[in-house]
Amino acid sequence: MRHELITSLQNPLVKRLHQLLERKGREEQDRFLVEGAHLVEEALNSGAEVLTVLYDEQREIDPACQRAIEKRSGELHIVAVSPAVLGKLTETRSPQGIVAEVKRNQGNWTEWMKSAAERDYLLLLVDEIQDPGNLGTILRTAEAAGVDAVILGEGSVDLYNGKVIRATMGALFRLPVFVHPLPELIEELQSREQARVLVSSLKENSFAYYEADYGGKLAIVIGNEGRGVSEEVARLADGYVHIPLYGRAESLNAAVAAGILVYEAQRSRKTSKK
The missing domain is CATH 3.30.1330.30 (Ribosomal protein L30/S12)
Structure with a gap:
């Protein structure tokens, strides 16, 4: 030294x-x-x-x-x-x-997929998140919830932004995180892995988050703070899920929404194994 x-x-x-x-x-x-x-x-x-x-x-x-x-x-x-x-x-x-x-080490997505091919997994896909504090909190929460990997789509805040890193509280060094175009990745998951993709959305045909099926190989998509998930990504979804609002707020913070969904997914997956 x-x-x-x-x-x-x-x-x-x-x-x-x-x-x-x-x-x-x-x-x-x-x-x-x-x-x-x-x-x-x-x-x-x-x-x-x-x-x-x-x-x-x-x-x-x-x-x-x-x-x-x-x-x-x-x-x-x-x-x-x-x-x-x-x-x-x-x-x-x-x-x-x-x-x-x-x-910097963004990992090798292809190699990770090969290692995970024989098991069920839970992925979190992040579509054009702009606020570094939100992204950092999402990564910290995903790691705490036992999410297997996070994929950051193009157009999002830099993964290595200082505020992102500080908000992760070290999760960035323990959780597999990849940067990859989401439409291409989703199509790969669906065709090669037979994985399902749930998009956070207020579409009329969306399920309340506690009614959705979270089993098997699954990817959950969280969208931009202002407009939500892009239409290009949303149209590839196998299903839509939303978090009901019981108060007067019009929406939830993206990091909070991600936390609710991944924890509900894990609760459901663990309950089904009992």
Whole structure:
């Protein structure tokens, strides 16, 4: 493990890492930043490809992060930096004193499907979600509910947006997440896997969420915060499901709706096995 001290905002490494705060920089470098002791620890312990860890020279490295660093094999660049440098690489108002540079890994959807072909599974498909907090909460909830994988459709907020990562509370490092065009993926699920696709929708022929059939190989689709699931995706559905509104609200938050549906799906699936 290599250690060094950086105090200049003009340092080439600092300039390069600063670019990772923007989507363009993340896509060009195929890397992203994680900030905060908990998330850095999660990244290190998950087996994610952590390349660099930077910590505030005026603080000690968080003990849990230090233990995770010591467990790592292979080259890991450890850098002490000034508070000013750390501030340039973080988005929160009160940085926790540690940041990690991590290689993006969106996984191989084809390989995942091969490994899951012989069993039933529950997938969550996310269609053009725009709010990073919503996406992060959806991923955190999906992991808690035991969803097997999440697929993020084109046109959604960047999976590696800092707010998304912080809202996942580490779920991003434990849950299989793929980025893939949803129409193509749905057609593959239906034709090759004989999976069913339930779309969250208020269409007249939709079932209340507690009446739907959640058995077998199943994918649930959650749509955009404003307009819901796109028509291109909705027309491919095997069925529609909605969450009744008993109060005066016109709609539910997308992350809340996703949570209700995936937990009901798991409740139903587990009940049917008894």
